Amino acid sequence: xxxxxxxRQRLTALFLLGMLLWFSPLVLRFEQAGAVFGIPxxxxxxxxxxxxxxxxxxxxxxxxxx
Amino acid sequence: MTDSAAGAGPISTALVVGISxxxxxxxxxxxxxxxxxxxxxxxxxxHPTVYALSLAIYCTAWTFYGSVGRAxxxxxxxxPIYLGPTLIALLWGSLLIKMVRVGKAQRITSIADFIAxxxxxxxxxxxxxxxxxxxxxxPYISLxxxxxxxxxxxxxxxxxxxxxxxxxxxxxQDTAFIVALVLAAFTxxxxxxxxxxxxxxxxxxxxxxxxxxxKLGAFMAVGIVVTLGLMGxxxxxxxxxxxxxxxxxxxxxxxxxxxxWVAISLLAAFAVMLLxxxxxxxxxxxxDEQQIRRAIWLFPLYLLLINLFVIPIALAxxxxxxxxxxxxxxxxxxxxxAFDRPWLALAVFIGGLSAATSMVIVETIxxxxxxxxxxxxxxxxxxWRGRPLHADVGRMLLLIRxxxxxxxxxxxxxYYQVAADAYALVSIGLISFAAIAQFAPAVIGGLxxxxxxxxxxxxxxxxxxxxxxxxxLLPSFAKSGWLPPTFxxxxxxxxxxxxxxxxxxxxxxxxxxxxxxxxxxxNISAFVLVSSLRAPNATEAGQASAFVxxxxxxxxxxxxxxxxxxxxxxxxxxxxxxxxxxRTRQAFADYARARGSTSIDGLPADGETVEFAENLLSGAxxxxxxxxxxxxxxxxxxxxxxxxxxxxxEASQIRAYSHELEQKSRELEAATSELRAAxxxxxxxxxxxxxxxxxxxxxxxxxxSAIRAFSEILYDDPEIELEERKRFxxxxxxxxxxxxxxxxxxLDLAKIESGHVDWCIEDVALAxxxxxxIAAIGQLLDKRGIRLQRELPPLPxxxxxxxxxxxxxxxxxxxxxxxxxxxxxxxxxxVLSATADRVRVCVHDNGPGIPPDDLDLIFEKFRQSAxxxxxxxxxxxxxxxxxxxxxxxxxxxxAEAGLDKGATLCFELPLLxxxxxxxx
Numbered sequence: 002x003x004x005x006x007x008x009r010q011r012l013t014a015l016f017l018l019g020m021l022l023w024f025s026p027l028v029l030r031f032e033q034a035g036a037v038f039g040i041p042x043x044x045x046x047x048x049x050x051x052x053x054x055x056x057x058x059x060x061x062x063x064x065x066x067x
Numbered sequence: 068m069t070d071s072a073a074g075a076g077p078i079s080t081a082l083v084v085g086i087s088x089x090x091x092x093x094x095x096x097x098x099x100x101x102x103x104x105x106x107x108x109x110x111x112x113x114h115p116t117v118y119a120l121s122l123a124i125y126c127t128a129w130t131f132y133g134s135v136g137r138a139x140x141x142x143x144x145x146x147p148i149y150l151g152p153t154l155i156a157l158l159w160g161s162l163l164i165k166m167v168r169v170g171k172a173q174r175i176t177s178i179a180d181f182i183a184x185x186x187x188x189x190x191x192x193x194x195x196x197x198x199x200x201x202x203x204x205x206p207y208i209s210l211x212x213x214x215x216x217x218x219x220x221x222x223x224x225x226x227x228x229x230x231x232x233x234x235x236x237x238x239x240q241d242t243a244f245i246v247a248l249v250l251a252a253f254t255x256x257x258x259x260x261x262x263x264x265x266x267x268x269x270x271x272x273x274x275x276x277x278x279x280x281x282k283l284g285a286f287m288a289v290g291i292v293v294t295l296g297l298m299g300x301x302x303x304x305x306x307x308x309x310x311x312x313x314x315x316x317x318x319x320x321x322x323x324x325x326x327x328w329v330a331i332s333l334l335a336a337f338a339v340m341l342l343x344x345x346x347x348x349x350x351x352x353x354x355d356e357q358q359i360r361r362a363i364w365l366f367p368l369y370l371l372l373i374n375l376f377v378i379p380i381a382l383a384x385x386x387x388x389x390x391x392x393x394x395x396x397x398x399x400x401x402x403x404x405a406f407d408r409p410w411l412a413l414a415v416f417i418g419g420l421s422a423a424t425s426m427v428i429v430e431t432i433x434x435x436x437x438x439x440x441x442x443x444x445x446x447x448x449x450x451w452r453g454r455p456l457h458a459d460v461g462r463m464l465l466l467i468r469x470x471x472x473x474x475x476x477x478x479x480x481x482y483y484q485v486a487a488d489a490y491a492l493v494s495i496g497l498i499s500f501a502a503i504a505q506f507a508p509a510v511i512g513g514l515x516x517x518x519x520x521x522x523x524x525x526x527x528x529x530x531x532x533x534x535x536x537x538x539x540l541l542p543s544f545a546k547s548g549w550l551p552p553t554f555x556x557x558x559x560x561x562x563x564x565x566x567x568x569x570x571x572x573x574x575x576x577x578x579x580x581x582x583x584x585x586x587x588x589x590n591i592s593a594f595v596l597v598s599s600l601r602a603p604n605a606t607e608a609g610q611a612s613a614f615v616x617x618x619x620x621x622x623x624x625x626x627x628x629x630x631x632x633x634x635x636x637x638x639x640x641x642x643x644x645x646x647x648x649x650r651t652r653q654a655f656a657d658y659a660r661a662r663g664s665t666s667i668d669g670l671p672a673d674g675e676t677v678e679f680a681e682n683l684l685s686g687a688x689x690x691x692x693x694x695x696x697x698x699x700x701x702x703x704x705x706x707x708x709x710x711x712x713x714x715x716x717e718a719s720q721i722r723a724y725s726h727e728l729e730q731k732s733r734e735l736e737a738a739t740s741e742l743r744a745a746x747x748x749x750x751x752x753x754x755x756x757x758x759x760x761x762x763x764x765x766x767x768x769x770x771x772s773a774i775r776a777f778s779e780i781l782y783d784d785p786e787i788e789l790e791e792r793k794r795f796x797x798x799x800x801x802x803x804x805x806x807x808x809x810x811x812x813x814l815d816l817a818k819i820e821s822g823h824v825d826w827c828i829e830d831v832a833l834a835x836x837x838x839x840x841i842a843a844i845g846q847l848l849d850k851r852g853i854r855l856q857r858e859l860p861p862l863p864x865x866x867x868x869x870x871x872x873x874x875x876x877x878x879x880x881x882x883x884x885x886x887x888x889x890x891x892x893x894x895x896x897x898v899l900s901a902t903a904d905r906v907r908v909c910v911h912d913n914g915p916g917i918p919p920d921d922l923d924l925i926f927e928k929f930r931q932s933a934x935x936x937x938x939x940x941x942x943x944x945x946x947x948x949x950x951x952x953x954x955x956x957x958x959x960x961x962a963e964a965g966l967d968k969g970a971t972l973c974f975e976l977p978l979l980x981x982x983x984x985x986x987x
Binding site for chain 2: 012015026048059
């Protein structure tokens with residue numbers, strides 16, 4: 002099991018990534034970005050980032066569990 | 068109970084009431100089962116997944132019905148309420164674990180207790196937090212009651228999908244009132260079974276986790292049905308979006324203004340940790356830190372799933388009810404009704420019921436604990452000062468808590484009645500969050516900053532809360548018509564700069580963002596400024612260290628910050644009043660055993676025991692009151708700040724010292740393993756030496772016994788003929804020669820191995836060495852009739868070496884080849900070649916060759932290749948000596964062989980550069 006400090010560090014990095022992707026002007030670029038199969042890209046982006054964050058956190062913590 | 072013809076559709080009042088009560092019964096059964104399992108020591112709620120699911124209590128009826136409402140009104144605007152918690156969850160590895168550790172160590176019972184404990188166990192601070200929480204959260208409870216009641220009314224109108232008309236009726240017939248009473252009964256059963264409020268409510272948590280699954284399932288069921296319809300893959304048919312203006316908000320989404328996007332996320336991130344019910348499930352009910360690791364990803368996953376279908380449902384609602392007669396908040400329930408799916412509608416109702424009841428139950432338990440421990444008990448204690456305590460205060464405390472539950476729910480109902488459909492109810496979700504966010508500076512600041520003081524925290528809370536009242540609560544009253552609209556429109560006293568929702572001209576912001584900004588500004592500045600007026604006193608510094616260093620202090624037994632005189636029986640007596648005799652005796656007996664004392668009476672009345680008693684009491688009445696109570700039966704000598712800092716310093720020195728010790732022991736371990744390895748090597752060398760000795764003696768014995776045998780024959784038998792005698796003497800001479808050669812070589816090898824050889828290093832032309840060696844051994848070759856071929860390049864090929872030693876090596880290789888070359892047609896080739904930086908000498912013979920397995924062996928001492936079954940000739944030391952010499956000179960020796968082609972022995976040495984030669 003990796004040490005707790007390292008786990009915390011990885012999760013903090015993930016937190017910063019989430020801040021960047023959701024709460025920086027990056028998100029504004031998807032506002033008028035059109036649609037894919039009729040689904041506005043903004044929704045796909047927001048939910049996609051969400052899924053990636055959850056998966057990454059799960060991988061970090063579950064792998065650390067072995 | 069409703070104005071529709073009850074029982075006309077497939078859904079009758081009796082059915083809905085029956086199913087609702089049946090569902091509550093099921094919850095109770097689950098809670099009972101979980102409590103029983105816990106009593107047997109097989110807790111279900113300590114499972115990390117159950118914990119993560121219980122956190123989903125964050126999603127109330129406001130999420131279940133309200134998210135779709137918000138999405139239908141302004142598109143993506145509902146999402147930050149879930150993005151904030153998702154991100155903050157990633158920081159729980161430090162933030163929440165700190166809170167949980169402190170919570171467990173100090174038996175924290177609520178968020179009010181937490182803040183009060185952090186700033187020196189201040190009763191006043193706990194009371195202030197409680198007031199803020201009650202004011203902020205009770206309207207939120209109203210919202211849940213409203214959701215259940217309106218869901219009920221809508222469902223009963225099935226199959227008609229339209230909003231119920233408001234009918235006024237006496238409150239005892241009102242659905243919401245009955246719901247409030249049922250929930251009060253339920254909460255009392257769930258939540259007030261133990262006197263110790265810090266004890267986990269296993270049953271409640273299990274029921275909440277179950278409800279989380281139900282609400283998620285119901286919501287996703289509607290979502291999937293609707294999505295299939297929208298995509299035209301079966302499911303209900305939906306009208307086209309063309310020409311539907313309202314649907315454009317979904318189909319062409321726009322982000323809310325950036326500052327709102329960020330502010331609401333921040334607000335939600337605070338709420339998910341600081342709302343009384345969230346604090347209850349995350350901190351008070353947690354049992355181990357493994358749970359938090361699971362929750363860090365599972366809770367955000369839950370949020371993702373429950374939000375996945377909000378937009379499709381909102382879109383379907385806007386398409387199905389284009390005329391705006393149906394409120395978007397009810398789309399989740401209205402859509403199944405419009406699609407004529409009674410069971411789906413019922414499932415949705417149960418999902419909403421789950422979302423609302425779990426919130427109401429846990430929130431009420433949390434608030435009632437705060438009200439009893441941090442508001443009423445301190446007041447009671449003040450009134451009773453000096454007088455003896457009531458015999459069983461603990462029992463009274465339980466009654467107070469039950470009373471508080473009923474009062475809180477009735478307050479919630481009263482607010483629901485007064486506010487009804489007014490603005491003040493509908494928008495309460497975020498308004499509540501903004502009130503709770505006022506705890507953030509005190510809590511988060513308190514976990515990372517040691518400088519905060521009691522007055523600082525109180526000032527921050529007061530400033531923030533006042534600002535919240537002014538910028539959010541009062542304007543919501545004004546909008547509901549309870550205050551003159553001028554309050555909102557033109558500011559107090561008509562001063563434009565004081566307009567409640569455009570303070571100092573900050574116009575055009577969302578009211579929540581506006582209020583959050585100003586209230587947090589006021590809160591943080593007051594907290595920091597007032598804290599800076601004086602240094603933390605002894606108690607505050609002690610608690611600051613317990614909170615800030617929570618992650619580091621774990622293994623260290625904290626030194627109690629208490630000195631004075633105490634009487635054990637008094638302490639036990641005090642605990643019995645609150646916790647009852649049995650539990651007190653049990654706890655003290657366990658503690659005595661842990662301290663190595665056989666009975667309670669043997670316990671020393673020292674700081675550690677007093678701290679234990681105070682902690683025990685904290686679980687029942689909160690840290691602040693516990694401190695007051697313990698102080699009333701002991702004589703504490705006040706510790707000065709310097710002393711406290713000394714003790715804390717000592718603790719950190721002990722920590723440093725133990726760290727050093729660990730370091731030392733690690734070094735010692737490393738040294739030990741090195742020694743072990745060295746010892747192993749020595750043993751191996753010793754074994755090699757023994758082998759060598761036995762080989763040498765064996766080799767010496769063979770010629771010796773031959774010499775002895777022939778000498779004896781000569782000695783015993785003087786009659787031997789001259790010829791015979793000569794032959795024997797010849798054998799004697801050759802065996803003696805062999806013996807002395809062997810002894811010389813052994814000595815030589817020993818000298819090389821021990822490093823006692825004086826190497827005479829010079830620049831040597833290798834071709835010359837080869838010639839010299841051939842000259843030395845030429846006689847032997849001639850005698851055996853072996854032909855010798857030289858393949859020498861014209862270059863001198865200089866190396867840096869000891870000439871005589873090199874000759875010795877070549878002689879060894881050549882005599883080895885001569886030994887194996889057949890006596891008839893024997894041929895030896897000496898090949899000298901060079902690469903860019905190395906020079907190589909190879910000696911080929913056409914003898915029997917060396918089996919591949921023996922290629923390395925022949926360079927070991929006394930190992931001779933016994934190919935062809937012949938007894939090998941020679942001492943068996945020539946090649947090992949050669950190898951030592953070549954290795955010493957920086958080269959390598961090896962053998963190559965195919966059995967039929969004879970053997971090849973080669974060595975390589977580094978070539979001396981041309982420049983080196985000229986320089987030399």
